[in-house]
Amino acid sequence: MAKTYFTEDHEWLRVEGGIATVGITDYAQEQLGDLVFVELPELGKKLAKGDTAVVVESVKAASDVYAPVDGEITEANTSLSSDPSLVNSAATSDGWLWKMRLADESQLEGLLDETAYKAHIG
Amino acid sequence: MTGDDTKHLPLEDLHAAAGARFGAFAGWSMPLTYPAGVMKEHLHTREHAGLFDISHMKLFEIRGSGAEALLNRACPFDAGALEVSQSKYTFFLNEAAGILDDLIVTRLGQARFMVVANAGNAEADEKHLRGLALDVEAKGDFDAKIDALDRVFLAVQGPEAWAALSRAGIETGSLLFMHGFEPRENWFMSRSGYTGEDGFEIGLPEADARNLVAKLLEDERVMWVGLAARDSLRLEAGLCLHGLDITPEIDPTSAGLMWAIPKEVRASGAFIGADALRSILERGPAQKRVGLKPEGRQPVRTGAALFDTDGNPAGHVTSGGFGPSAAHPVAMGYVQTSLAKPGAKLFADVRGTKIPVDISPLPFTPHRYRKG
Missing domain, CATH: 2.40.30.110 (Aminomethyltransferase beta-barrel domains)
Structure with missing residues (x-):
């Protein structure tokens, strides 16, 4: 059974079998505006919590998306190479950014659940 | 800049009601995007008509028997060659021929001109102009009065801009690109813009602006367009943004803007920065x-x-x-x-x-x- 977590940096993680699928929230994609490019991570890259995993670029600006927990990249959403606007139209489903194998599942405890995230964005 | 110093557009309430996302630009709180988003706003402008609030920009009226001479000193152009209602793109240069600001100057009458200046440079431009007027007055050459006008400034841009204005009761038929006039008291309208499209820029009192905006937005061809799309439109059109593409460290030769400076003015104009510009021209940028x-x-x-x-x-x-x-x-x-x-x-x-x-x-x- 997958469980979904959120971060204060407006990311979501869906965790199943030690693998987290990560994306940005609908709130975040609205703030960024129309995305035109997503710089995807290399497979196998090891990230520490807080490292830049992906750069999303709107018409106007580039923004970093950080690794919410430690782990290793197992997959990147390559459909974003041809259609970065998927992040705008389907931020929490088809617009996912990457998958990572969790290095330490206990880090999930520090993340927000949906209720806490909604309270965070007001 | 702290929040307290931020300047607010007179029509800010209309932008807020339209769902604008605001951001800081040149000391102003400006609508960056509306709910349609930068992509749709940009494309709509190229296909139909975009409505922009550019009241952060400043209109100066210069009048007096010495207005023409003052402009010839401040700008590398020939104010005397401007016919009534004709507009020219020009600059204020420093002594090193660096670009202090880029402007559009329109002749309104025998001894009256309108200058449209960038938001971030408006205060410095006003000081610059007033300083020059005093300089010249001291020499007894001419008298010129400079008025910074209190106006809402709107741009309507795109292939259907003229039709939308016509439906709103403003005929633009005989006005050609880079021409401007005063269609009503305290109004200034020119056929110009910052998108590469046909379009108009209209300075007018706030109450009139509210009426015009309401009429224009009844027209489905017109939508609000924010500063983000204004930037992508001007960039595609190859137009410079002062502060980035042209600055006081950049001269018009390096910037590829010599088309704005007539040959005779390059050769013998007495504008500020003339000597420096001539020597840059001689050795090449x-x-x-x-x-x-x-x-x-x-x-x-x-x-x-x-x-x-x-x-x-x-x-x-x-x-x-x-x-x-x-x-x-x-x-x-x-x-x-x-x-x-x-x-x-x-x-x-x-x-x-x-x-x-x-x-x-x-x-x-x-x-x-x-x-x-």
Whole structure:
């Protein structure tokens, strides 16, 4: 059974079998505006919590998306190479950014659940 | 700049009601995007008509028997050659021929001109103009009065701008590109803009502006367009943003803007910066402004360093982003004169990755001005 977590940096993680699928929230994609490019991570890259995993670029600006927990990249959403606007139209489903194998599942405890995230964005 | 100093548009309530997302620009709180988003706002402007609130820009009226001479001193152009209602793109230069601001000057009457200046430079421009008027008065040459006008300033841009204005009761028929006049008391309207499209810029009192905006927005051809799309539109059109693409450290020769300076003025004009400009012209500029087309989809943005194919520094990007109409990233910047040739290949450094960029002719999207 997958469980979904959120971060204060407006990311979501869906965790199943030690693998987290990560994306940005609908709130975040609205703030960024129309995305035109997503710089995807290399497979196998090891990230520490807080490292830049992906750069999303709107018409106007580039923004970093950080690794919410430690782990290793197992997959990147390559459909974003041809259609970065998927992040705008389907931020929490088809617009996912990457998958990572969790290095330490206990880090999930520090993340927000949906209720806490909604309270965070007001 | 602290929040307390931020200037607010007179029509801010209308933008808020339209769902605008605001951001800071040149000391103003400006609508960056509306709920349609930058992409749709940009494309709508190219296809129909975009309505922009550009009240952060400043209108100055200069009048008096010495107005013409003052402008000839302040700007590298020939104010005397301007016919009534004719507009010219020009600059204020410093003594080193650096661009203090770029402006549009329109002759309103025998001894009256309108100057439209950039938001971020408006205060300095006013001081500059007043200082010059005193200078010249001290020499007893002329008398000129400078008024900073309190106006809402709207731009209506796009192929259907004229039709939308006509439906709103404003006929534009005989007005051609780079011409302006005063259609009503305290109004100023010119056929000009910052998008590469046909369009109009209208300075008017706030109450009149509220009426006009309401009428225009009843028309489905018209939508509010924010500063984000204003920037992508002007970048595709190859138009400079002062502060990025042209600055007090950049002269009109390097910027490729010599078309704005008539030959006789280059040769014998007595404008500020004339000597410096002549010597730059004589030896040739060390760098030149060029269009840059990055390969692929990744935008190359302001500040990115440029390298030649051997990895030597070649210049830098001054403006860059994505062109929604061009459907690829677009940028401009400065490169060493020897490299400034269309088709030349360079590399831009983006977060450590070298992105191939081609030097590209400007504009990226053809201008569609109504010249006659």
